[in-house]
Amino acid sequence: MTRRAGRRTRPRSRDARKLMRAAFFVPAVFLLVLLVVYPVAQTVYLSFFSRSGQFAGLDNYGAVLSDRDTIDLSDTRLPYGTLIHNAIWISIHLPLSLFTGLFLALTLQKVRGAAIVKSMIFLGMVTPLVVGGIILRFLFDERSGIVPVGLGLLGVHSLAIQWTAFPATLLFGLILGSVWLWTGFSMIVYSAGVTTIPRDYFEAALIDGASSWRTFRKITWPLLRPITLVVVTMTLLWELKLFDIVIAAADPGGGVSGAADVLALQMFRYGFVNIPRQYNEAAVVATLLTFLTLVIAGSLFRRILLGAPKKKRRFHLVGGLRRMLHI
Amino acid sequence: MGQPSDTSGGSASATDYVPRKGAARAWLIPIVLLVAGLVVGTGVGWYVAQPPAKAAPMIVLGPWSGSEQAAFIPVLDLFTRTTGIPYEYRTARQEDLATDLPIDFAASRSRGDLIFMTSSFIKQAGADGHASSLTGVVSESGYAPGALDPVKNGSAIYGGAYTGKVKPGFWYRHSFFDAHGFQPPTTWAEFGTLLANIDTAIPGPNNAVLSGDPGWVLSDITEHFIATYGGPTMHRQLTAGTLAWTDTSVRNVFANYLVPSLQSGHWSAPRNFQTGYSEFWAESYGLYFMGSWITVEAAITDSTDLGVFSLPEAPGAKGIVFGPDYFFVPKYSTHLNDAKELAKFLASEPAQEEQIRHGGNLATAKGVSITDYPLVDAGVARLLEGKEVLPDLDDTKGNPFSGVFWSQLKGLWADPTTLDTVLQNIQAAA
Numbered sequence: 001m002t003r004r005a006g007r008r009t010r011p012r013s014r015d016a017r018k019l020m021r022a023a024f025f026v027p028a029v030f031l032l033v034l035l036v037v038y039p040v041a042q043t044v045y046l047s048f049f050s051r052s053g054q055f056a057g058l059d060n061y062g063a064v065l066s067d068r069d070t071i072d073l074s075d076t077r078l079p080y081g082t083l084i085h086n087a088i089w090i091s092i093h094l095p096l097s098l099f100t101g102l103f104l105a106l107t108l109q110k111v112r113g114a115a116i117v118k119s120m121i122f123l124g125m126v127t128p129l130v131v132g133g134i135i136l137r138f139l140f141d142e143r144s145g146i147v148p149v150g151l152g153l154l155g156v157h158s159l160a161i162q163w164t165a166f167p168a169t170l171l172f173g174l175i176l177g178s179v180w181l182w183t184g185f186s187m188i189v190y191s192a193g194v195t196t197i198p199r200d201y202f203e204a205a206l207i208d209g210a211s212s213w214r215t216f217r218k219i220t221w222p223l224l225r226p227i228t229l230v231v232v233t234m235t236l237l238w239e240l241k242l243f244d245i246v247i248a249a250a251d252p253g254g255g256v257s258g259a260a261d262v263l264a265l266q267m268f269r270y271g272f273v274n275i276p277r278q279y280n281e282a283a284v285v286a287t288l289l290t291f292l293t294l295v296i297a298g299s300l301f302r303r304i305l306l307g308a309p310k311k312k313r314r315f316h317l318v319g320g321l322r323r324m325l326h327i
Numbered sequence: 328m329g330q331p332s333d334t335s336g337g338s339a340s341a342t343d344y345v346p347r348k349g350a351a352r353a354w355l356i357p358i359v360l361l362v363a364g365l366v367v368g369t370g371v372g373w374y375v376a377q378p379p380a381k382a383a384p385m386i387v388l389g390p391w392s393g394s395e396q397a398a399f400i401p402v403l404d405l406f407t408r409t410t411g412i413p414y415e416y417r418t419a420r421q422e423d424l425a426t427d428l429p430i431d432f433a434a435s436r437s438r439g440d441l442i443f444m445t446s447s448f449i450k451q452a453g454a455d456g457h458a459s460s461l462t463g464v465v466s467e468s469g470y471a472p473g474a475l476d477p478v479k480n481g482s483a484i485y486g487g488a489y490t491g492k493v494k495p496g497f498w499y500r501h502s503f504f505d506a507h508g509f510q511p512p513t514t515w516a517e518f519g520t521l522l523a524n525i526d527t528a529i530p531g532p533n534n535a536v537l538s539g540d541p542g543w544v545l546s547d548i549t550e551h552f553i554a555t556y557g558g559p560t561m562h563r564q565l566t567a568g569t570l571a572w573t574d575t576s577v578r579n580v581f582a583n584y585l586v587p588s589l590q591s592g593h594w595s596a597p598r599n600f601q602t603g604y605s606e607f608w609a610e611s612y613g614l615y616f617m618g619s620w621i622t623v624e625a626a627i628t629d630s631t632d633l634g635v636f637s638l639p640e641a642p643g644a645k646g647i648v649f650g651p652d653y654f655f656v657p658k659y660s661t662h663l664n665d666a667k668e669l670a671k672f673l674a675s676e677p678a679q680e681e682q683i684r685h686g687g688n689l690a691t692a693k694g695v696s697i698t699d700y701p702l703v704d705a706g707v708a709r710l711l712e713g714k715e716v717l718p719d720l721d722d723t724k725g726n727p728f729s730g731v732f733w734s735q736l737k738g739l740w741a742d743p744t745t746l747d748t749v750l751q752n753i754q755a756a757a
Contacts, residue, residue, distance in 0.1 A: 023359060068755075075748065142596065143611075165540070165596035166741045251541055252422070253730040256597075257738030257745075272426040274727040275451050 040290065046283035056280070064284045069258065069266055078167035078259040082266045085254075089175055089262065090239045096179045098231055101186025105194055106220070108187075118187065125184035133248025136177040140164050140249075147173070164250065167259030174249055174260050181245070182238065186231045193227035194220070233300040240292055243268065263289055384413040385662040385669065388439035389652075392418040394623045398685035405681050406672050412665045421445055425726065428657075432457040437657035440666040441673075446477035446486065446718070447725025449655045453478070453485030459656040461487055464667050465674045469692055471716070477723050478653055487674040490688035491651035492618040494547045494719075495710045496637035497536065503610050504634065511636035515584070518639055522593035525613035535593035537612035538740060539600030542733020546721045548616045549585065549736055550648050555638040556580045559646030559715040565757075566720045572754040573747075581739075581746055589743045597740055618650070619707045623687035630686065630703045637710060647711055650719035651691045724757075731756035 050056040064070055071081040079085070104121060108114035124132070140163030142148045152160030163169040197220065205215045243264035246254065252273055254261025263285055271282030391399050396418060403414050421444055428444075431437050432452070444452075452458040465487035467475050478486030504510070507528050512518040522535040529535075538545060554562045557580040564570035570577065588594065595612060604626035607615040615621070622630040637647065654673060656666040672678050679690040686701045689708055697708050721729040735749045 020355065023356070027363075068752075077745075137599075141598070143598075143606075162596035162598060165598075165737065167738065251730075251734070253542070253734035255737070256734065256741050257749075258734050259738075269727065269730065272429075273730060275425075275447065275725050277429065 043283045043286050043290075046280055047287045049280060051276075051278075051280055060280050060284045061288075064281050064288075069261065078171060079254070079257055079261060082254075082261050082263045085171065085259075085261055086240060086242065086263050088171070089178075089242060090236060092172075092175050093179055093182070093239055094232065094235050096176075097182045097235060098186050098228070100179065100183045101188075101231065102190050102224075104183070104187045105190035106216075108191070109194060118184075118191065121187055122184035124181040125188075127181065129181065129244040130248045132177070132181045133174075133245040136174060136245070136249045137164060139177065140169070140173050165256060167255075167257050170250060170255045171260045174246060177249070178242075178245055182235065185234070189227055189231050190224065193224050197223045229300065233296055236296050237293055240264075240289055240296075383661075384415045385440045385660075385665045386438070387414050387416045387669070388419040388424065388442040389416065390419065390421050390443055394625050395620060395687065398623055398682065398687060401685065402673070402678050402681045403669075405678065406669055409672070410668060412668060414669070421448075424448075428452075428457075432657065432659065435659050437659040439657070440660040440662045441654055441656055441669050443489070443652050443654045444486075445722045445725060446653045447723055449478045449486040449653055450480060451725070452655065452657070453480045453483065457658055458485040459658050459660070459663065459667065461485060461656065461667070461670055464671050469674060469676075471691070471693070474651065474691055477718055478655070486653045486655040487670050488651035488653055488691040489673050490679050490682045490690050491649055492620050492687070493689055493707055493711060494551060494616075494618050494648045494650065495635050495707050496551060497614040497616050498607070498621055498633055498635045499614050500608070500610065501632050501634050503613060509613075511634070512639050514639050519588070519591065522588070522591060522614075526593045529610065529613060533592060533595045534612050536595065536614045536616065537603050537607055538595050538597045539603050539615075539617065540597035540737075541600070542597075542737055543721065543729075544600050544616065545597060545736040545740060546729075546732055547618065547648065547719075550717075550720050551616070551638060552585045553577070553580055553720075554646035554648060554717055555640055556584050559717055562646055562648075562717050562720065566718060566723050568724075568757055572750045572757060578746070578750060581750065586739075586743045586746055589740060594740070597737055619689065619704065620687040622701075622703045622707075623685065630701075633703055635707065635710070645714045646717045647714045648719055649689070649711065649716045650722060728756045 047060055048056060048058075050059070065083075067081075068074070069081060070083050072079060073081075073084070080088070104118075108117055111117070127135075139145045139147050142160065142162040145163070148160045148163060151157075159169070161169065163173040201219050201223075202215060205219060210218070241264055242262045246260050246262055246265055247268075249255075250260045252265065252269060254265055267282050267285035267289070270278040270285065387403065389396075389399060396416070400416060403416060407413055417439070419439070419442075424442065424444060425448060427438065428442070428448075432455070449458060453460075460483050462482070462484045465475070465484055467484070470488055474488050475484055475486070478484065478488075499509075499511075507524070509521060509524060512521050525535040526532070538548070550562065553565065557577065561570060561576065561580070565572065565577065598606070600617070603612075603615060603617075604621065604624045606612055608626050608628070621627060622633060627633065654670060656663065656670055660666045674692060676690075676692045676694045679688075679692045679695055680699055682688050683690050683695065683700055683704065686704055689700075689704065689711070697705055700708055721732050724732075732753055735752050738745055739749045
C-alpha cells in the first residue's frame, strides 16, 4: 500500500522537488547576478567608454598599457612598471614558495614534533597580509630590523641599509617576505598530498635500491603533480591580486619611485586615489586582471571540477600550462 | 511499515525511523518562507526603526590623535559651551578620507558633518557639488589676503582655514647643540659644515639629518629648498603649474643645493616619521625637518629644549610654507546648520586663540597676537616675519601629483644621480 501510494505521489513529489530546487536556486542566482555578474559586466562595459560616457573602443586599453606606470623599460633600473613587476614577482615568488613548501613538507614528514614546526610556518599564512606588510617594514628597518642588522653583522654592509628606502631592496625584500608568508600554504598542501602516495611504492623503490633522489624524481614528484597544479594555480592567482602587502609595507604609490608598484595598486590609484577619479582606466586594469585570473583559474576548474579533460583540450590548456611551468 | 518502530521498549531507534518525505517537504517550504520573511522583516524593521539622525551629535572628522587631539578637544568643548550644540570627534586620516568620502558622496551621504581635509579635495568637492557653500559663513576679511584661495571656486567659498602649521626648517635640541658647541648656520657653507660635524659627533653614518617617511616629509624639505633658493615666485609658479619642473632654474635649485647635500652622506634614508620623533629626541639624529606640530608630540618631553632654524637664505628669496588646516561641510551633512555654526566658530579669533594656547599651531585668523603663543611657538611665529607665506605645494595640487611627487622624491633620496629622471617624472604628473 505504501509502495502504491508512493507511486501515486511520485509525479507530485517530482514537481515539488523541482520547485524546491528552484526555491533554493533562484536566490543564489539572484545574488550571483546582482553581486558578481552585474559588477563584472559593468566593469568591462566601463573599460570601453570614456570618462564623458562616449564609446572609446580600445583607447582606454591603449592608454593604460602605454602608461609608464604599467610598462616602463626606458631604463635598466627599477621601476619597470606594474605589469613587469607582477611578472618579476611571479617568476621569483612562485618557484621559491613552491619548492620551499615542497622541501619542508618532505623534510618534516618523518620528524618528531613536525606538527609544531608546521604550525609555526603556517602562521605566516594566517597572518593578515596588511599585518604581514607592516611586519616586513619593521624587519627591513636599518636600525632595528633583523634583516639589515643581521646582514651587517655578517659583514654584508651594502645590504645593512633601510630596505624600504631603495628600489631594488624594496621590491626584492617584499618578494622574499611574501615567500615567508606564503610558503605555509604550499607546505600544508604538499604535506597532505604526500600522505596520499601509497607507501608500497617507496618500499618497492627501497628494495630495488633506488636512491633518495631517484625515488623523489620517479615517484614523489610525478604523483604530486595534481597537488603542484593546485599550488601553482593558487599562487599565481594570489600574485596577480597582490595589493595589501605592498600598500602596507610601502605606500599607495608603490614605494620609492614606484619600485614595488603592482597592477592591483595601480587600479586602486586610478579608481580611488587620483582626482578626478579615473574609473575607466581602473576598469581596464580590473578587466585585464580578471582575464588573466580566468585564464589561469579556468585550467584548474576544468581539471578539478569537470574531471580530466579530453586529450586535445588537455593538450591546449593543462598541458600548455604544464609545459609553460615545466611541471 | 513505514512508521517509526519502538524496538527498545520506549524511545524510537534512529535506524528504524523512516521519515515521510512528503511531510518533510511540506514543512520545509513554510520554514524557508518564514526565515526569508524574518530576514526581510528584520531588515525593514531595522531601517524603519533607526533613530532620527538629529538625535546623534554632530560628527567632526579630523586627522589628529594623541596629543594633537588633546589640544583640539578644548576648542570643540568651548564651542559646545558657547552654543549648546553637542559634537563627537573622530580621528580620520586624510589619505583614507580621500578614498572613502567620494564613495559616501556618490551615495549622497557623509560620514562626518564637518571634515578637515586637504584644500585640493575641498575645492574639487565644491566643484562637484558635494560641499556646502560657506560664503557668508566664513569671511575672507577675517584672514590674510589669499588665505582661502585654495578652497574657492570663483567667488564661492567651500572651506575655511583653521589654525595651521608652518614648516619652518630643521629642529634641534639646544642641549645637544650646547654640548657640542654647534650654532645654527648663517650661510650655505656653514650648513654643510654643521651636518658634517653632527655626523662626526653621533656614532654611525648618515646621522646628521633624519629624513622622514612617508613622502610628504620629503616634499616639505624639498619645498623649503625651493622657497629658499628658488624663491617664493618659483614656488607659486610650480604650484600653479606655470613653471616646468625641468626648467633650468628649478633644476639648479636641486642640482646646486639639495642633491649635493644628499650626496654628502649626512642625511638618513627615509624613516618612519612617527618613530623619528623619539629617535631625534634620543639624539640618534642631530636635526629633524618637521612641521611646527613637533612641539606638542608626546616624544618631545621638554619643548623648551627645542630650537629651529631655516635654511640660510639666498639674497631676495624669502618664503616659508605655511599649511593651514582646512575644513568643509559636506552637502549631505545631517547637521548642516550646526556644522556651519561650527565652521563659523573655527574661523574665529576665540577658537584659534584657544587652539594656539595648547601649542603646535599658528593662527590664520586676524587679530591673534604673537604674545598669545607659548614660548616655542612664538619663536616659530617670528620666523614668519618678513617672509612670504606660501601654500603647501602638494596639498594644493592633490593627487595624482602628490603621490608621484612623493615617490619620485623617495627615488631622489635613494639615488641623487637620478635627478633628471625624477624631474621629468614629476613634470609628467604636474
